[in-house]
Amino acid sequence: MSIVKEKDSKYIANTYARFPIVIESGKGSVLTDENGKEYIDLATGIAVNTFGAADSEWVNAVTKQLNKIQHTSNLYYTAPDADLAEVLCKRTGFKKVFFSNSGAEANECAIKAARKYAKENKGADYYTVVTLKNSFHGRTVTTLAATGQDVFHKDFLPLTGGFCYVEANNTEDLENAVKTHKIAAIMLECVQGEGGVMPLCKEFVKAAAEIAKKEDILLIIDEVQTGNGRTGKLYSYMNYGIMPDIITTAKGLGGGLPIGATMLGEKVQNIFTPGTHGSTFGGNPAACAGALSIINRIDEELLNGVNKKSEYIFSALIGANGIKSVSGMGLMIGIETEKDAGDIINECIKNGVLVIKAKSKVRLLPALNIPDNLLKKAIEILKKACEV
Ligand SMILES: *Cc1c(COP(=O)(O)O)cnc(C)c1O
Numbered sequence: 321m322s323i324v325k326e327k328d329s330k331y332i333a334n335t336y337a338r339f340p341i342v343i344e345s346g347k348g349s350v351l352t353d354e355n356g357k358e359y360i361d362l363a364t365g366i367a368v369n370t371f372g373a374a375d376s377e378w379v380n381a382v383t384k385q386l387n388k389i390q391h392t393s394n395l396y397y398t399a400p401d402a403d404l405a406e407v408l409c410k411r412t413g414f415k416k417v418f419f420s421n422s423g424a425e426a427n428e429c430a431i432k433a434a435r436k437y438a439k440e441n442k443g444a445d446y447y448t449v450v451t452l453k454n455s456f457h458g459r460t461v462t463t464l465a466a467t468g469q470d471v472f473h474k475d476f477l478p479l480t481g482g483f484c485y486v487e488a489n490n491t492e493d494l495e496n497a498v499k500t501h502k503i504a505a506i507m508l509e510c511v512q513g514e515g516g517v518m519p520l521c522k523e524f525v526k527a528a529a530e531i532a533k534k535e536d537i538l539l540i541i542d543e544v545q546t547g548n549g550r551t552g553k554l555y556s557y558m559n560y561g562i563m564p565d566i567i568t569t570a571k572g573l574g575g576g577l578p579i580g581a582t583m584l585g586e587k588v589q590n591i592f593t594p595g596t597h598g599s600t601f602g603g604n605p606a607a608c609a610g611a612l613s614i615i616n617r618i619d620e621e622l623l624n625g626v627n628k629k630s631e632y633i634f635s636a637l638i639g640a641n642g643i644k645s646v647s648g649m650g651l652m653i654g655i656e657t658e659k660d661a662g663d664i665i666n667e668c669i670k671n672g673v674l675v676i677k678a679k680s681k682v683r684l685l686p687a688l689n690i691p692d693n694l695l696k697k698a699i700e701i702l703k704k705a706c707e708v
Pocket of ligand 1: 421422423424425427456457458459509513514542543544545546570571
């Protein structure tokens with residue numbers, strides 16, 4: 321066994337079932353392990369390395385900032401977080417941004433914003449947040465409560481109260497919840513990522529937006545995985561013709577450094593006042609400088625490329641031997657296979673391709689700029705591994 325694996329199992333808390341390779345370096349969509357073996361990366365560290373490994377533009381943006389100053393705390397003004405917030409607001413129509421360090425924290429902030437808004441506008445008993453069954457919103461005690469999957473709850477009860485769950489794509493179920501609870505917010509992922517790469521249908525998302533508007537309930541879209549170009553638009557809600565009150569994002573925004581962002585719309589733009597929320601690392605200059613370079617590269621041309629690569633993957637996989645179905649949007653794709661997904665993933669690793677799991681599916685989250693020749697090569701290897 322490698323020294324790294326030995327040390328890891330001895331000293332690192334046992335929360336991850338890691339694949340049996342030690343990744344040492346990478347460039348773009350090719351990663352190299354400690355033995356010098358190369359892999360085409362279709363996972364990007366779970367949709368984080370938006371432009372692949374050690375992307376030079378991103379490295380330059382981060383390095384330039386690191387050479388100036390790495391951190392100041394939020395007791396002082398800095399340029400990178402202000403620049404990033406400006407670009408995010410101008411590209412989306414949101415009014416203000418709160419920066420944190422992860423998806424879970426971005427969601428915590430959204431839930432706090434919604435509860436404070438509901439308390440001030442409807443009454444203190446309007447605190448319940450409706451989320452979807454099979455959703456995933458994070459690992460903190462509150463975002464676990466928001467996550468509509470009992471498997472994640474059971475060892476950590478009691479969770480934060482004030483959450484209820486409705487079935488995805490079931491408008492009647494949502495209407496009932498709104499009738500029977502005093503609701504502060506509806507929170508959902510337009511494509512359930514951890515839940516098996518399941519896009520919500522347009523009618524349901526539109527109905528949720530209408531109910532929210534009519535009842536003065538806040539609509540929160542969790543864009544932690546779907547955001548930052550992943551679905552072929554800058555944010556996934558843009559595929560649905562709606563305008564949420566709050567969106568949260570993280571993963572791909574930082575291009576590989578930790579960052580979370582909660583974007584606040586018209587209704588909640590002034591909900592926070594000094595002291596009501598905060599984060600020591602939030603808005604870190606190096607993370608924000610990197611994120612700014614990422615967001616500025618997600619333009620129409622890049623998004624057209626994302627959609628073309630997506631079409632290629634769908635058409636290559638649909639109907640192929642051993643593949644039952646393909647779901648997803650843009651470069652966020654789930655594959656239902658006849659063979660066990662875990663076995664396929666291990667076969668791919670052996671043959672130099674990294675893919676991951678979502679529930680019982682094989683999940684693909686390649687870099688938004690993965691070169692077509694590498695993508696094609698990786699998809700051929702994946703198809704072979706799926707064959708029965
Ligand atoms: C990954 C994920 C989270 C949690 O993000 P962390 O950065 O791990 O806290 C929340 N919501 C969705 C939709 C995610 O995919």
